[in-house]
Amino acid sequence: MKQILLVSILSLICGGLGIAGGWFAGLEKGKSFVQEKEEDHDDHEKPAISEIALENMGIIVGPAKLSSFSKYRTIPAVVEELVTTSQPVFTPVSGHIEKVLVKEYELIKKKQVVVSLIRDAIPRIDLTLTGDILKPATEELHESFAKFRRAVKNLEILEAELQRIQKYSKSEITDAYPILPKKRIIELNYEITRAKQEITITQEELVRHGLSESQIEAGKLGKIPRIDAQIWNRTLKSHGLWPSTAEKLYQVLPEDIQKLHWTMATISELVAAGLVKRDLYMWLKKNRAVGKHFLEIGGLLQRGNSLDKIRHMYDLNAFDSIVKINAPDNADSWDVEEILIKEHQSVEEGQHLITLKNPKHLYLVARPEGSERNLILNALQNNVKVQASPLLEKEGPTLEDLEIENIVSDKKTGAMRAYIQIQNEVFKIHSSVVKRRTWKLRTKQQYILRVPTETMEKVYVFPKDAVTEDGPSKIMFLQNGDHFRPIEVKVLYQDHESVVISNKADIFPGDIVVYQGAFALGLALKSSSGADAGHGHGHGH
Template identity: 25%
Template sequence: MNSRIPKIPMKYVWPVTMIVVIAGAAVTRERWWPTLNSWVQSTVADNRAPAGLDEHGEGEDAHDPHAGYDHAGHDEATSLELSDQARRNLGLTGDGVAEIQLTTFSKSITVPAVVVEQPGRTRIQVATPMTGVITNIHAAAGEAVEPNSLLFEIRLTHEDLVRSQTEFVTTLGELDIENREIARLQDVATSGGVARKTLLERQYARDKLKSLLVVQQEALRLHGLSETQVQQIAQTRRLLRELKLYSPNADGTTSKELKLSRAFEQTAIRPVSMESAVADPQLILRELLVHRGEAVDAGEPLGTLVNYAELYVEGMAFEQDIAQLSNASRNDWKVTALFDEADGKAKEVPGLDIAYLDTEIDRTSRTLKFFVRLPNELTHENKQQNDVRFVNWRYRPGQRLQLRVPVEQWEDQIVLPIDAVAREGAEYFVFQENGDHFDRLPVHVKYRDQFSVVVANDGQLFPGDVVAMKSAHQMQMALKNMAGGGVDPHAGHNH
């Protein structure tokens, strides 16, 4: 009888073979594993910079700037070593070198603009409510004053006011006489000395005088007298002969006591301080229109106050930008103002709100005006004798500037300053800090304008990488010079 070896089905051949191979590899691991591991480590070291960094990105020796750096795999053609002096010369200290972070980029348009006053708010005109002669002026042109500060004193010659006060005092005297006569008749009428009818007639006359006083008091209030001043006339029986005008509040409103004298104990302008200007915006006497001894009629302007605490920036957008501008206003996107500085650079004032868009397009320039709120700030205070003070505001009507208006927003983007990217032909480069070197890395630029560059997040750069935020053009020229090639002074420079 012949014995036969059982045949293994084909579907089990490959699983059995794999088990045998794995078992053999495990048994002979000590022979082949060290060689394979050495080859893998060498390959990884050649393809990462700098070598010797652990998984957290820290060097093996934090005190040695060259520790862990693989000089054997270092490409001198694309890497630049800078001394401490060179770093300072290029501005690569402090915020000149920073980590890459993902942020929201606002694609924007730039339009010309000018600083203007807020209509109906910036200018406040001071006028006399009555006819008189200027006897004293307590402020100088250009001087800073606080709200409710004494500005002008006027000797009243207003006929209606004089007549109204005279009639009021006369009526008060007649009422006093009637009251005394009624008191006398009441005693006599009680004893039967006079008829009751006589007493009633006097009482009716007193009531008429009281009604007349009410009308006369209202007439005095219409002339500008406060309740306190009317009561003062009733107590002293003296006419008010002087008008004292005080500065209004910063919003142009006045209190009940701003019109005539004896309403304030204060007799001069209150001192202005930089600290008080924050909580209580300062007014400036922009124009002084009268002088001492001048006769003025009721309603005549005496001076103009201005409040520069908040101004407008008037932007001028072209017709093709109207839809984008409307979208920015609808989404409440913030606008950036760009003011020219003495060094030729632009000072950015970000985070400004669009107040409103004009309702008409200018027929001559074919532009649409829009207005942006511009909070102002005091920069200087000059105190002179007698507490006379002059202040300087940072922004003033008439200043020319540009407005950068966002028209589209991209989230999670790598955004770098324009000086952080160098250009050579079709290539764009950034410089990544690598120990004491800066390695040049080619990048794909998705978008750029005159201020910023949006770099594609395609794996060439990662959030957390430290790159130079400026002087990329100078470093690119230095690399070309080291390579021995002719240096193009415009290479990498973005016009």
């Protein structure tokens, strides 16, 4: 019995010694970098790590810099277009599409021709106020001349008849009875008087039609004058429809346009309607090339189009028979977003032909809720700079130094909307037969808006992978040649991207520290040196 008890006691003692030895051995092998640093007396050189090994582990180093860091709150945001991002192209006149000169999604320059259009005829002016005056000069002139010629011929016949009768109304013998009674002579004189009156009336009628005295005299011989601008001019003057303003307007027109009968008719109709204004005269005077389209301009004015609209049509080449429709010039370049027409298609004035887009300027729109509202309002009031990063990493660029421009309420829901204007950049231009480009920012991209809530000054800001844990301690690694020394640091703030270190750490501006891969480097150092992984030289400044 005593022997069994002795054996049991010896077994317990040996087991306890074994456990204690293993515990001390494990304790010695699992020393932290902090413990090793406390025991480090610079008696050993830290193990070196080759550049290839560093690359394989993804180790990245860089200089330490003091900077500021802002804590922030995140708010969802989305990329949206400005009103001016998309630009529709309209046709200034009706007609038929001759050619579509661009391809879908093509990159084009400003003012580049995108469509050619065969223009429909622009109706000329209607003679609604002067028709009763001018139409006789063309339609009834021959009838008036016929009446005049009949009156002249009738007078000639009557005068000849009177002369013949007078020969027989007197006897050569004294006191003899006349062969013909004097009654017939009196009747002929009356008829001659009436014939002369008819001639006078028809002459006045011809004058009203615009004929000159010489032309009327020539008409007695059967010569009917050709209707020209001067005839219409005299006709209009006689009716008070050719004032000095009409003459001034007429004189600034090109000569070939002046010779057209319809030119005077157009001017007189505009005068009668009160549409001859100084700005019309000055436009035609300063831009003589405009005058060749005067008949079309008159028709447009009569139909209620303003002179400003007509000027705009002229600037768009809308009076040409083949209208070249250009891309607008309010951007340096455009992407053809959508083509809405086909060649040979009939289109109406103002019809939407093509949609162009230039997303160089966009909005980042946040919709804050709850306490986020006050945060956004404070940022707007105090001009706080905000940041934004894509919801999905690498889907878009990180946006810095943004300012909230304005805050509005949604018209339907009343929800707050905060607008931030952002600059877009070209991601790539694909050059082939047709140039097309891709932008870094695209509409409906989701972003995370970062609004600062607190700013820390004179701190070190590193990527989150610059710090690793060693027990309860936070560790960074300082590079010294091809060796690395662990440094315990105080973390002021840490998130999924960055870590903020106090400037009281054993780090000075300019020191080369590990930016990325601290965890892997720590494992490598422990693995290569065991308990001596943290031993090495001190850090001097």
